Amino acid sequence: MRLLQSLALACVAPVLGAGSEPMPRITTDSREYCIELAERLAKMPGPREEAVTRLVEDGVRLCDSGHPRLGVARLRRAMRAMLAGH
Amino acid sequence: MLWYATAGSLDRQTDAALRTDAIGLAQRWRESGPDAVIEAIAERLATDVDAAAIYLFVGPDRQRLAGNLDRWPPDLPEGASWGVGSVVRDSLPIDARLHAVDFSDNYRVLVGRDVAEKGRLRELLAEGMAWSAAAAVFFALMGAAVLRRAVEGRLRPAAQTAQAIAAGDLSRRVPISRREDEFDRLGESMNAMLDRIDRLMEGIRGVSDSIAHDLRTPIARARAKLEEALAGRDDPAALRAAMEEAIADLDHITRVFGALLRIAEAEAGARRAAFAPLDLSPLLAELAEFYGAVAEASGQVLETDLPETLEVVGDRDLLAQAAGNLIDNALKFTPPGGRVRLQARPAGADGAEIVVTDTGPGLSPADRARAGERFFRADASRGTPGSGLGLSLVQAVAHLHGGELTLDDAAPDGTATGLRATIRLGGAHEAR
Amino acid sequence: MRILLVEDDAEVARFVRKGLQEAGHVVEHASNGRDGLFLAASEQFDVLVLDRMLPGGVDGVRLVETLRGQGNRTPVLFLSALSAVDERVKGLKAGGDDYLVKPFAFAELLARVEALGRRPSVEAPATRLKIADLEMDLLSRTVTRAGRRLEIQPREFRLLEHLMRHAGQVVTRTMLLEKVWDYHFDPQTNVIDVHVSRLRQKVDKGFDRPLIHTVRNAGYMIRAEA
Numbered sequence: 100m101r102l103l104q105s106l107a108l109a110c111v112a113p114v115l116g117a118g119s120e121p122m123p124r125i126t127t128d129s130r131e132y133c134i135e136l137a138e139r140l141a142k143m144p145g146p147r148e149e150a151v152t153r154l155v156e157d158g159v160r161l162c163d164s165g166h167p168r169l170g171v172a173r174l175r176r177a178m179r180a181m182l183a184g185h
Numbered sequence: 186m187l188w189y190a191t192a193g194s195l196d197r198q199t200d201a202a203l204r205t206d207a208i209g210l211a212q213r214w215r216e217s218g219p220d221a222v223i224e225a226i227a228e229r230l231a232t233d234v235d236a237a238a239i240y241l242f243v244g245p246d247r248q249r250l251a252g253n254l255d256r257w258p259p260d261l262p263e264g265a266s267w268g269v270g271s272v273v274r275d276s277l278p279i280d281a282r283l284h285a286v287d288f289s290d291n292y293r294v295l296v297g298r299d300v301a302e303k304g305r306l307r308e309l310l311a312e313g314m315a316w317s318a319a320a321a322v323f324f325a326l327m328g329a330a331v332l333r334r335a336v337e338g339r340l341r342p343a344a345q346t347a348q349a350i351a352a353g354d355l356s357r358r359v360p361i362s363r364r365e366d367e368f369d370r371l372g373e374s375m376n377a378m379l380d381r382i383d384r385l386m387e388g389i390r391g392v393s394d395s396i397a398h399d400l401r402t403p404i405a406r407a408r409a410k411l412e413e414a415l416a417g418r419d420d421p422a423a424l425r426a427a428m429e430e431a432i433a434d435l436d437h438i439t440r441v442f443g444a445l446l447r448i449a450e451a452e453a454g455a456r457r458a459a460f461a462p463l464d465l466s467p468l469l470a471e472l473a474e475f476y477g478a479v480a481e482a483s484g485q486v487l488e489t490d491l492p493e494t495l496e497v498v499g500d501r502d503l504l505a506q507a508a509g510n511l512i513d514n515a516l517k518f519t520p521p522g523g524r525v526r527l528q529a530r531p532a533g534a535d536g537a538e539i540v541v542t543d544t545g546p547g548l549s550p551a552d553r554a555r556a557g558e559r560f561f562r563a564d565a566s567r568g569t570p571g572s573g574l575g576l577s578l579v580q581a582v583a584h585l586h587g588g589e590l591t592l593d594d595a596a597p598d599g600t601a602t603g604l605r606a607t608i609r610l611g612g613a614h615e616a617r
Numbered sequence: 618m619r620i621l622l623v624e625d626d627a628e629v630a631r632f633v634r635k636g637l638q639e640a641g642h643v644v645e646h647a648s649n650g651r652d653g654l655f656l657a658a659s660e661q662f663d664v665l666v667l668d669r670m671l672p673g674g675v676d677g678v679r680l681v682e683t684l685r686g687q688g689n690r691t692p693v694l695f696l697s698a699l700s701a702v703d704e705r706v707k708g709l710k711a712g713g714d715d716y717l718v719k720p721f722a723f724a725e726l727l728a729r730v731e732a733l734g735r736r737p738s739v740e741a742p743a744t745r746l747k748i749a750d751l752e753m754d755l756l757s758r759t760v761t762r763a764g765r766r767l768e769i770q771p772r773e774f775r776l777l778e779h780l781m782r783h784a785g786q787v788v789t790r791t792m793l794l795e796k797v798w799d800y801h802f803d804p805q806t807n808v809i810d811v812h813v814s815r816l817r818q819k820v821d822k823g824f825d826r827p828l829i830h831t832v833r834n835a836g837y838m839i840r841a842e843a
Binding site for chain 2: 703720802805
C-alpha cells in the first residue's frame with residue numbers, strides 16, 4: 100500500500116509545481132468524458148444521419164482502445180452535426 | 186512590427202472569444218441561475234471540436250459544479266479577472282489564457298482557452314519572419330553589390346576621363362552611351378564644362394600668343410625709333426618727330442591691348458553679370474547716325490532697316506561695339522559711292538539678328554573662315570588701318586550672347602560683290 | 618586750381634604733378650591712401666586725382682566712399698590700370714566723377730581735370746550759353762550765330778552744347794565719345810573728328826572768326842578769341 104502510494108506520487112510528481120499544490124487538470128480528455136458525451140448524444144432526440152452514427156461509433160471505439168482525446172473529438176463533431184441538423 | 190501586429194492580433198482574438206463566452210454565461214446566470222449555467226457549460230464542452238475550451242463553475246463554498254478543470258488554478262487568485270496559467274493536459278503542462286467572472290451569491294465562473302496551439306502558430310510566425318528578414322537582408326546585400334558594380338561600370342568612363350584630364354589631356358571627353366539616363370546627363374555636363382574650360386584655355390592661349398607675336402612688333406618698332414633718334418641726329422625737329430612717332434606707336438599698342446582685354450573679357454563670359462534687357466532698334470539707329478557721318482564724308486551711303494523695337498537681353502556696350510566694328514569694317518572696304526546696309530530683325534524665340542551688308546570686294550571663302558582669328562587680315566585689307574581684332578571681338582561678343590558671327594556673300598548668286606556679316610544673338614537663356 | 622594727387626607710383630606721380638603745375642595748377646601729392654584721406658579731409662581742393670589701387674589699406678574706392686560719407690563733394694577723377702567695364706562702374710558708383718585708364722596721354726588727364734574743376738554750378742542751371750556771337754538757347758533747343766538761326770541736328774546740338782559748357786577748355790575725343798554718345802569703346806575710326814568737322818561746317822563756315830579750334834595732340838576747344 101505504501102509502495103503503491105509512493106509510486107503514484109512519483110507519477111504525479113512532474114506534474115506538481117515545485118512542492119506547491121498540484122496544477123489544475125483538464126478532465127475532458129478522459130475516457131469518462133467520452134462515456135458522458137456518448138450518453139448525452141444517445142439522449143438527444145431526432146433522426147441520426149449515417150455520418151453521425153459512424154462518427155459516434157468511431158469515437159467510442161477510439162476511447163475504448165485508449166485514445167480518449169481522438170474519440171472525444173469525433174463525438175464532439177457528431178454532437179455539432181446533430182445540433183446543426185436541428 | 187509585423188510580428189507584434191500579428192501575434193498581438195492572435196492574443197486579442199483569444200481575449201475577445203473569452204469575453205463573449207463569459208458574457209453568454211453571465212446572461213444564462215441572470216436568466217435562469219446555476220443550473221442553466223451548468224447546462225450551458227456542458228453543451229459548450231460537448232461541441233468544442235477544437236478541444237481548446239476550458240471551463241470551471243464553482244459554488245459559494247468553491248465546490249466544483251461544472252466544467253472540465255478539476256480545481257481552480259492558483260495562477261488566477263481571488264479577485265483577478267484575467268491571467269495566464271498552467272494546466273495539465275494528458276499529463277503535460279500547457280499554457281492557458283484564463284478569464285474569471287464573479288456572479289452573484291458568490292458563484293464564480295472561469296473561462297479559458299488552451300493557447301498552446303496559438304503559441305506554436307506564434308513560433309511559426311516568428312520563425313517565418315526571421316527567415317524572410319534574413320532573406321531580405323541577403324537579397325538587399327546582393328542587390329546593392331550588383332547595383333554598385335553596375336554604377337561603377339557606368340561611371341568608369343567618366344572617372345577615366347577625369348583622370349586623363351587631371352593628367353593634363355584636356356582633349357578627352359566622356360563617351361555618351363545614348364541611353365539618356367542620369368549618367369549620360371552627368372557625362373554631358375562634364376563635357377560641356379570641359380568645352381568651356383577648353384574655350385577659356387584657348388582664349389588665354391590666344392591672348393598670350395597675340396601678346397607674344399603682335400605686341401612685340403610695334404614695341405620693337407617704337408624702341409628702334411627712339412634708339413635711332415637718340416643715337417643719330419641732333420636736329421631737334423627730327424628728334425621731336427621721332428618721339429611723336431614713338432608715342433603714336435605706343436598709343437597703338439595701348440589700343441590693341443585694350444581690344445585684347447575686351448575680347449578676353451567677353452570670351453570669359455564675365456560680362457554676363459552686366460546683361461540687361463535693352464531695345465536694339467534705337468541702339469543701332471544711334472550707331473548708324475554715329476557712323477553715318479563717316480559714310481557721308483567718304484561719299485558712301487549707310488542705310489538702315491530696323492524694326493520699331495527689338496528687345497533683347499545683353500550687354501549694351503559690347504553689342505554697340507560689335508555692331509560698330511561691323512559697320513566700320515564695311516565702310517572701310519566699300520569704295521566711294523558704295524552702300525552699306527544695317528539691318529536688324531527678330532530671330533528665334535527671343536533672339537535677334539544684326540546684319541551688315543556692304544558692296545565692297547567681299548571675302549574669299551578661305552579668308553572668311555579665318556576672319557574671326559585674332560590679328561588675321563586678308564591681303565585686301567593690308568593697306569587699311571586697323572588692329573585686325575575687330576571681327577575677333579564681334580565673334581566673342583556673339584558667343585557671349587549665345588550666338589555666332591557668320592560671314593557670307595551679299596549676293597550668293599554672284600550678281601554682285603560684297604560681304605554680309607550676321608551677328609546672331611541667342612535668347613538670354615541660351616547664352617552659355 | 619588746387620589739386621590733390623594720390624598716386625603710389627613715384628614716376629607717374631612726378632610726371633602728372635609736373636604737367637599740372639606747368640598748366641598753372643597747385644598740386645599736393647600723397648603716396649598712400651591714408652595720407653591722401655587725411656589731406657583730402659583736412660584741406661580744400663578743387664579736384665582729387667586718385668589712383669584706384671593704393672597701398673596702405675585705404676584704396677581709391679574706400680577713400681572716396683569715406684569722403685562722400687563725410688559730405689565732402691570735391692570732384693574725383695580715378696586713375697586705374699583696371700580697364701574692365703565693371704571696375705569703371707564700381708569706381709563711379711563709389712562716388713567718383715570720372716575714370717581714366719592707364720596708360721593715358723597727359724592732355725587727356727589735364728582736359729578731364731579741368732573739366733571736373735570748372736563744372737557749372739548745379740544750383741543755377743543756365744538756360745542760355747553764349748560764346749562771342751554764337752548763342753544757344755537750351756529751352757527752345759535753337760542755335761544762332763550773329764542772329765542767324767543755324768540748322769542743327771539733335772546730336773550736333775548736344776556736341777556743341779558740351780563744347781560750349783566747357784568753353785575755353787580742351788575737350789578730348791574720348792571725352793566727347795563718352796559724354797555726348799555714351800560710348801565706352803574704341804570706335805576704330807576717327808568718327809569724332811568727322812562729327813566735329815560737320816559741326817564746324819555749320820558753325821564756322823561763312824564767318825570770318827572760327828570758334829571751334831583743334832588742339833594738337835589733345836582734342837577740341839571752343840573759344841571766342843582767335
